[in-house]
Amino acid sequence: MKKSPSTPRTRNRDGQPWLQQLDSGIWRICHSPGDGTTTRLSTKTKDEGQAKEALERYRLSLKGETSKALLTxxxxxxxxxxxxxxxxxxxxxxxxxxxxxxxxxxxxxxxxxxxxxxxxxxxxxxxxxxxxxxxxxxxxxxxxxxxxxxxxxxxxxxxxxxxxxxxxxHQRIPANALPHFDMPDAPEPNDIWLTETEHDWLLEFVRWEDEEGRMSRIWRFVALALGTAARKSAIIQLPWEDVDLAAGRVYYRQGVQRSGAQRSSKRTVTVPIADWLLPLLQRAYEERKGEYVLDDATEPSGAFETLCRRAFKATGNPKFRDLTPHVMRHTTATLMARAGVPIVNIAGVLGNSVAVCQRNYLHHTPDHLVNAVNFRTPISTITEQLL
Known part of the structure; x- marks a missing residue:
């Protein structure tokens, strides 16, 4: 009776190549593809890290992908x-x-x-x-x-x-190539905001014109940031076709402006144009150059740093030194809350959930929690009897 042929034995690691260190300290690559043979290749190094790189190159060579390896x-x-x-x-x-x-x-x-x-x-x-x-x-x-x-x-x-x-x-590096490390803690929420006086001062201070006598990009940027409470990226990528001056609306199509870009999870936000902002946008439209409100979709980072530096020098107010586009968005929402605008309306302008706005801005509303403790007035006659 003939014995059935045995299945070729795969030695170690189910057909995957592995490293083995010799008594001399030199590492070598071993590979048993499952046909009963074992390939042994010296890496000619005692350095385990260099040996692992050689092993990875060998793995990729088995797939014909040597040129695809990313080693740095x-x-x-x-x-x-x-x-x-x-x-x-x-x-x-x-x-x-x-x-x-x-x-x-x-x-x-x-x-x-x-x-x-x-x-x-x-x-x-x-x-x-x-x-x-x-x-x-x-x-x-x-x-x-x-x-x-x-x-x-x-x-x-x-x-x-x-x-x-x-x-x-995309199989350019091993799946476990990045070592474990501790992520930085999430920062504390930034509660810097400009008061009504500081807000108005900044709007006047930033009224700069460029060399052609047009509204400067930073002027337009700050006006939109304080007037619509939009995110920086939404303002930068705002095209004129999404500004309806006749209806008094700005349509921020967040995350879908760039062709081929991944769709953002942020929702599209429609913001009414404030009465004080409308004439500024009308002037900017008359002076427009190109499809974007800011002329192009690049960040005004240098101009913004200049604004912060000049505003701080003019006032000595550290808020202006630490000013960011997010602070301006936060300022507008805070001032709306202080003016008694319902939280649900603030959420609509920001494009945030009501829960997020309650957490961030409810404590700024007038008479916050006063109604909670004054929910009723005790009957005077009973009160007098107790006294």
Missing amino acids: VGAVFDYYSEQHVSAKANDVERRDLALGWLRASLGDMTIAALQRNPLAIQQYMQARRAATAPVYVGRATTNPVRKAGEGTLRYEMNALVTAFNYAAK
């Missing part, structure tokens, strides 16, 4: 930026800025070296907090680097994770 952290960032950010992301400039900072500190490291030294990521965050991290290539302004806040660091770390996940998804 910077290559991962470049691949993610070219293949995804430039084509599909809505926050292109901010995402590229985050990758620029990360690339300046971590880009030259090999992926294996980063795996061996996960503290490099923590050291990067410490350097950003202290404003001592290497400056990214192409930084246009000569202003001193500011210390990065926790919100900025969380954004940069999310960009790091997303870049590695994207490269792994």
Whole structure:
């Protein structure tokens, strides 16, 4: 009776190549594809990290993908930026800025070296907090680097994770290439807002004209930010076709302006044009150059920094030194609450849920909780009897 042929034995790791260290300390690649044979290739190195890189190149060569291997952290960032950010992301400039900072500190490291030294990521965050991290290539302004806040660091770390996940998804790097690290804590909510007097002063102060006598971009930006409480990205990408001057409405199509971009989870918001804002937008329309209210869809970051610096110098008010587009949005919502505008209406203007607006702005409303304690008046006769 003949014995049935035995199934070829797969040695170790179910057909996947693995590393083995010899007594000499040299690492070698071993591979048993399942046909009863084993391939052994020396990596010619005692460095485990270099051996892992050689193993990864070998794995990719089995698929005919040697040229696709990404061996440095910077290559991962470049691949993610070219293949995804430039084509599909809505926050292109901010995402590229985050990758620029990360690339300046971590880009030259090999992926294996980063795996061996996960503290490099923590050291990067410490350097950003202290404003001592290497400056990214192409930084246009000569202003001193500011210390990065926790919100900025969380954004940069999310960009790091997303870049590695994207490269792994497309089989350019191993799935576990990025070492574990602790994400920065979420920052405390920023409750800086301008008072009614500060709000009005800023609107007057920013009335700058450009060299052609037109309303400056920063003037238009601030007017829309304080007048409509819109997000920065929505204002930057606002086309004139979404401004209905006759009906007195601005339609913010958030997250869908760029062709091919991923749809944002933020809802479309329709905001009435305030009486004081309407003549400014009418003038801007008469002076328009191009399809966008701000002429083009680039950020007015340099002009905004100049505004903050000049406003702080003129007043000494630290609120203007720390002014951000979000502070202006928060200011408008806060002043609406202080004026007694119902929370549901504030939510409608902001495009937020009522619950979020209650959490952020209810305490600014006049007589907050007063009605709760004065829900009824005791009957006077009973009160007199008790006394």
